[in-house]
Structures are given as C-alpha cells and as structure tokens.
Amino acid sequence: MIRTLAAILALSCSALPAHAAPGDTAEAKRLLMDSVGIASVKGRGQTPALARFYRDWLVKAGFNAADIQIDELAGTANFHMVWRAAKAKARPMALTGHLDVVEANPADWERPPFTAIAEQGYIFGRGVQDNKFDVAVLIATLAQLKASGFKPRRDIHLFLSGDEETDGIASAAQAKQAKAFDIEFMLNSDGGGGGLDADGKPYFYRLQAAEKSYADFQMTITDPGGHSSTPTGSNAIARIGLVAARIAGHRWKAEVNDITRASLAEAARQRSDALGQAMARFAANPADADAIAVLRANPGTIGQIGTTCVPTMINGGHAPNALPQRVTLTVNCRIFPGTSIAAVQTELARIAEDPGVTFATGVDWPVTPASPLRPDVTAAVQAAVSARAPGLNATPGMDAGATDSVFWRALGIPSYGVSGLFMRQADSFAHGLNERVPESAIAPALRHWDIILRRLAG
Ligand SMILES: [Zn+2]
Known part of the structure; x- marks a missing residue:
C-alpha cells in the first residue's frame, strides 16, 4: 500500500504549477525507514535484497520493470534504472548513490543499528545519512515527478552501486557500464550538501566537483x-x-x-x-x-x-x-x-x-581530473539552494576523496556531488555510532531534487 498516499497526491499535484513543492514527505520517510531495515553491508548478502526493494517500489510507482536491472557481482549488487525520454533532445544524464552501508556493531549502539527508529525529531539507523537518505529522496522524487505527468526530455539513468564503502569493485564496474550509455554528466547524491548553523539556519552549500x-x-x-x-x-x-x-x-x-x-x-x-x-x-x-x-x-x-x-x-x-x-x-x-x-x-x-x-x-587508480563547472548544472543546483536559502551560494568544492565519482571522472564523465541534505555538524555521525538525520530535512531535500531534475531534464 505504499502508493496509496502518492496516488491521492498525484491527483492534486497535476493541478499545481510546475514548481510547486513536492508534498509527499511521509512516503519518502517510509521508504527511508524501510531501507534502513535491510542491512546492506558488503559481505552480509543483503545488498541484492535492498536493490530488489527499490526495484519493487519503483515498479509500483509506475516505472517499467524491464528498464530496471540488478547485477549481482563482487559479493554485492548494482542497481540500474533508465527513465526514457519519448523523444530525447539531449544526451542522457545520470543520478547516482550507493546501496551499501558501513558495518555497525549493535553492542556499541544505543538503538539497534539496522532498525530505523524515529525519535526526538530524528531518524536513527546505520546508513540513514550515508547514503540512504538521498537515495530514498531521489527515488521518491522520481516517483512524484512521474505521478505529476513529468516527461523527461533526456534519458535519466539511476545507478546505485554495491560497494562504495569498501573496495569499489562494483562501483568501478558500474562507471564502465554508464560510459556505454553515453552519459553527458552525473549527479552524485553521495557528495556535496549543505550545512546548518547551531540555530538550524543554512550557512553553506558545497557542490563537489573534484576529489583527490x-x-x-x-x-x-x-x-x-x-x-x-x-x-x-x-x-x-x-x-x-x-x-x-x-x-x-x-x-x-x-x-x-x-x-x-x-x-x-x-x-x-x-x-x-x-x-x-x-x-x-x-x-x-x-x-x-x-x-x-x-x-x-x-x-x-x-x-x-x-x-x-x-x-x-x-x-x-x-x-x-x-x-x-x-x-x-x-x-x-x-x-x-x-x-x-x-x-x-x-x-x-x-x-x-x-x-x-x-x-x-595496493591500488592503481587512474588519473582523476576535476570536473568542469558546467553552467547548466551549477545553475540548477544554485536554483535549488536559493529556494532553500535565498542569498546562499552553491560553492564548488574539492574533497580529499573518495566517492564513486572518482571512477566516473576517470572515464571522462563530469560528475558533481549535489546532496539535498542540510545538517548541523553536531548531528553528523556518518560511519560512526548512532547515525541520524533530522526528519525536517526530508521535505526540503525532495524540493531540492525536484528543482534540479526539472531544470536539467524537463
Ligand atoms: Zn557514502
């Protein structure tokens, strides 16, 4: 019954102007919490189950099962979906994230790490920030766009990799697969993002365009x-x-x-x-x-x-x-x-x-160039940041490494980390104990991805 609420909202959404804020926060929250319950740590064998969970969810949202592919490899799984343009007017773009999460020892946690728990305005659980938050929001945004009658003018590919947090074998294979689709540029949900000050006010946004x-x-x-x-x-x-x-x-x-x-x-x-x-x-x-x-x-x-x-x-x-x-x-x-x-x-x-x-x-990585600052991407991300925080600049940044983007940049695909998550530094426990995200981050993140996708693929 996941789609019930979305179906009701879809009816009302169609009467709204194109840039109305997406409304279905409850559904994205459910998707996020259910995904945390699948312990997609490499080596535990559950990553393919998470890939199938996302696939089933997207099929219920109206996407074509034949356009979704799950590859089991390297002891994990990669996920790929394409949302085809009826008549493509531009080269394809890609959205990315990762399925896997860092291991967590329940004995060290205050709450069970692989059960999402909503408490005190936060959702707790391993991977809830890195990277299940943005993946859930991305998937919910795609579903809401589809329900609103949105027709992409270019193919939109969604790639979720299976071992970003460990050895990157599946990640590297996925970048090669993407290269074969002639992807013009890639937006990585697992990079960049915003900061909130102690009062919860946005004070920076980083558009990650290079990594060492x-x-x-x-x-x-x-x-x-x-x-x-x-x-x-x-x-x-x-x-x-x-x-x-x-x-x-x-x-x-x-x-x-x-x-x-x-x-x-x-x-x-x-x-x-x-x-x-x-x-x-x-x-x-x-x-x-x-x-x-x-x-x-x-x-x-x-x-x-x-x-x-x-x-x-x-x-x-x-x-x-x-x-x-x-x-x-x-x-x-x-x-x-x-x-x-x-x-x-x-x-x-x-x-x-x-x-x-x-x-x-131990490693033999290729040269990883910085991605050029494309005006279309920077304008779309700036529009999303301005909608969230008028007057705030989306500032390009280089990270010390390394996300999946390094594999894509090495193949010549410009890649940008553009997470929709704004957090206070004090709330960030990615890879650590008691990982959490504020529930209030979901609605603005849905709006963030909605604006970016309408700008770049609408
Ligand atoms: Zn990550």
Whole structure:
C-alpha cells in the first residue's frame, strides 16, 4: 500500500504549477525507514535484497520493470534504472548513490543499528545519512515527478552501486557500464550538501566537483643485517628514518583548478584574518609565495593547494640484538586531481634520496581530473539552494576523496556531488555510532531534487 498516499497526491499535484513543492514527505520517510531495515553491508548478502526493494517500489510507482536491472557481482549488487525520454533532445544524464552501508556493531549502539527508529525529531539507523537518505529522496522524487505527468526530455539513468564503502569493485564496474550509455554528466547524491548553523539556519552549500585520489605506498629497505655488536655503515632503520624525515619535510608544488580557486575565493569572502587574505591572494595568483606559505602552514588548507604525502606507519627489525634486515615505511598520499599515482611514486623515490628503497602500492587508480563547472548544472543546483536559502551560494568544492565519482571522472564523465541534505555538524555521525538525520530535512531535500531534475531534464 505504499502508493496509496502518492496516488491521492498525484491527483492534486497535476493541478499545481510546475514548481510547486513536492508534498509527499511521509512516503519518502517510509521508504527511508524501510531501507534502513535491510542491512546492506558488503559481505552480509543483503545488498541484492535492498536493490530488489527499490526495484519493487519503483515498479509500483509506475516505472517499467524491464528498464530496471540488478547485477549481482563482487559479493554485492548494482542497481540500474533508465527513465526514457519519448523523444530525447539531449544526451542522457545520470543520478547516482550507493546501496551499501558501513558495518555497525549493535553492542556499541544505543538503538539497534539496522532498525530505523524515529525519535526526538530524528531518524536513527546505520546508513540513514550515508547514503540512504538521498537515495530514498531521489527515488521518491522520481516517483512524484512521474505521478505529476513529468516527461523527461533526456534519458535519466539511476545507478546505485554495491560497494562504495569498501573496495569499489562494483562501483568501478558500474562507471564502465554508464560510459556505454553515453552519459553527458552525473549527479552524485553521495557528495556535496549543505550545512546548518547551531540555530538550524543554512550557512553553506558545497557542490563537489573534484576529489583527490588516495594512495598508500609501502617503502621498504632491506639489508643483510648482522650482529648488533658489529654495526655496519648501512643500518636499515636509520636509513628509513632519514627517508621519513625527507618526505615529511617535503613541500609538494602548489596547484590550483577552477574548483579550488572558487572555493578558496568564497571562503576568503567569509573571513578577514591573515588566512582569509592568503586564500584571496592565492585564488588571484596561485604563484604568490607568501600566500602559499600561509596556506601550507594551515592543516585546513594545505590539502587544498596540492598533493600531500605523510609517513603514517613504520615496521621493522626482528630482534633487539640484531641489525635490521627489513624496514617498511607506509606513506599515505592525497593526490591532487590530474596527477597519476605513478607520478607521485616517482617523486617519492626522488625525495627519498636512497636508491635502495623499493615500492609497493595496493591500488592503481587512474588519473582523476576535476570536473568542469558546467553552467547548466551549477545553475540548477544554485536554483535549488536559493529556494532553500535565498542569498546562499552553491560553492564548488574539492574533497580529499573518495566517492564513486572518482571512477566516473576517470572515464571522462563530469560528475558533481549535489546532496539535498542540510545538517548541523553536531548531528553528523556518518560511519560512526548512532547515525541520524533530522526528519525536517526530508521535505526540503525532495524540493531540492525536484528543482534540479526539472531544470536539467524537463
Ligand atoms: Zn557514502
């Protein structure tokens, strides 16, 4: 009986102007709460059930079962639906999110993590914020658009991946699948989003258009070793210590793209201190050495102006009375868009100044470029943000990584994180204990996606 209320509303909606606020908050809330009850943690075998739950819901809402595909792979499932335009006037667009959630141990939670509980104005449960909120709202928006008689002028694809939170094997496969559909651009519900201040007033909105890529390098030095009473000139621990110090002290070149330039300029407008002035000067002139020095000295901005690499773990030696035969240093890097992992490894080898260092890395990600700021997408998102909070700018931003968008951008599909969720920082427990969303976030998020879809596909 999920559709009963929607069917009643559909009758009244058809008499409303095109930009009337969507009304069916109760239905989106039900969809969200029911979805939390399916523990779609990779490895638990329930992700395909969540995909089928969404499929059945969409079919009841009038979508064609033949246009929905569920692929079981990599121990999880991917979901895909296409809403076809009768006569397409533009290339297809994609909406994305993920089915899976981070594991949760019930013993640590105050409430059972895989039962949605509405309490004190919030809905609690694992995944209720990341990413089931926006997925439920997206699906409810598509259903409400269909019920209102909306006819897309381009194909709208909905892709939900099965392992965004873990190894991304299904996510990467889904991006390849999307590429074959000639997607013009992608809107990721699992990125970007808004912030509320302590009084619940919106004060920022971030349109995520770039992400750094992530890499761990194991840098190893081996040595014949020997008795600790007869030291040699080449002690592996001493050598790796020097390598670690050189990497920690290295300043990677300052870089900028359209997204970081815009986000630093906007952040600068909101503050008048030395940091704000450095942000403004760097946005105007990315070669300004004084500005670079200030931004590098600040942990909140150093990652916005280039690649960073830091030693994070060290493991070596085998006995207190033996010269070490093997020492491994782990170096974690957050790589600026447009740079390959191989190029970073070459640079690390140069910085190390020790030709005896060998490298291993578990990942081999492609170069992930920033997405160009498309005027149609930025205008649609700005319209949605303005409807929520008049006068508030949708500011482009770069994240430290990584959502599914990295796989799409690597294939040349411009991708934008445009979540409809506005939250207070104090309410955000994604990946943590007692994850929750305010119930009051549902209605504005429905309106957010309604405006964006009408603008870009209407
Ligand atoms: Zn997520």
